[in-house]
Amino acid sequence: MGPNDEDVNYSFTARNKSISISGFYMDATEITNNEYRQFVNWVIDSMAHVLMGHVKNDNGVDYVDWKQKINWKDKSTYEKLDAMMYSREDRLYGRVEIDVRKLKYHEERFNWDKAKLRENKDKPRSQFIDRKDVPIYPDTLCWIRDFSYAYNEPMTRMYFWHPAFDNYPVVGVNWHQANTFCEWRSKFWDDYRSSKKLFTEDKFQLPSEAQWEYAARGGREQAPYPGAVIISATRKAVCSPTSNPDAATIRKTVGSTPFAPTPTGPTITVCTTWPVT
Numbered sequence: 001m002g003p004n005d006e007d008v009n010y011s012f013t014a015r016n017k018s019i020s021i022s023g024f025y026m027d028a029t030e031i032t033n034n035e036y037r038q039f040v041n042w043v044i045d046s047m048a049h050v051l052m053g054h055v056k057n058d059n060g061v062d063y064v065d066w067k068q069k070i071n072w073k074d075k076s077t078y079e080k081l082d083a084m085m086y087s088r089e090d091r092l093y094g095r096v097e098i099d100v101r102k103l104k105y106h107e108e109r110f111n112w113d114k115a116k117l118r119e120n121k122d123k124p125r126s127q128f129i130d131r132k133d134v135p136i137y138p139d140t141l142c143w144i145r146d147f148s149y150a151y152n153e154p155m156t157r158m159y160f161w162h163p164a165f166d167n168y169p170v171v172g173v174n175w176h177q178a179n180t181f182c183e184w185r186s187k188f189w190d191d192y193r194s195s196k197k198l199f200t201e202d203k204f205q206l207p208s209e210a211q212w213e214y215a216a217r218g219g220r221e222q223a224p225y226p227g228a229v230i231i232s233a234t235r236k237a238v239c240s241p242t243s244n245p246d247a248a249t250i251r252k253t254v255g256s257t258p259f260a261p262t263p264t265g266p267t268i269t270v271c272t273t274w275p276v277t
Contacts, residue, residue, distance in 0.1 A: 001213050021210050029254035030169035033160055039184050043103050051081050100137040105180050107134055134180040139172035167253045
């Protein structure tokens, strides 16, 4: 891995090196608005259930009771969920809407880097569990912040939630949100498999630099690939067609870029979005 032979600036200071990586899977396309919106809606529903008291206790641990129903058409429901809503002074025309800044996913991860240290071998497990609440709503203002001389206000208002953009790649998601989406996706999949009495599988995660470079080169060791790629959301290619894309190159459905399948599987390695902020 490393620079290819056409990278003159780095040819003498950062030589190629050989590394070995285990086999891995990578989704063929980016995460879509529809897929990420499922995550957002899950967070909204879980927070609403907690505020309405739809919680059950099992061995001292509280769980959301998903069998309970929330009637979103009932005005009294919004009164009970007032803590999730914009305050009166932040409302437009008095509309009661969810304050997206309050949408947070409670994440719990085991810190393997700390646990592996020999001096920590006798410490309790609780010292290696990282718990935090991560804001998960995308930065929809990136459409007008990153494109100063374009009329992208309609995209800011509609791109993430409108069904016309369901199969377009999600944008405005930072590295922490992408990681959290991976965590939620893994837990959601594990819970489903456990309910069917099946073995759970390894977690979804963002690819390492080596994994991404291997996939982007399409199995060809010296093949140069365009587009500086930093991150991929949950085994799905999240990259850019150029180092400075415009709004027109972003607005494409996933999988629509006409590239032939590569020997490694993913159909496209130069993708249709600039989602990571």
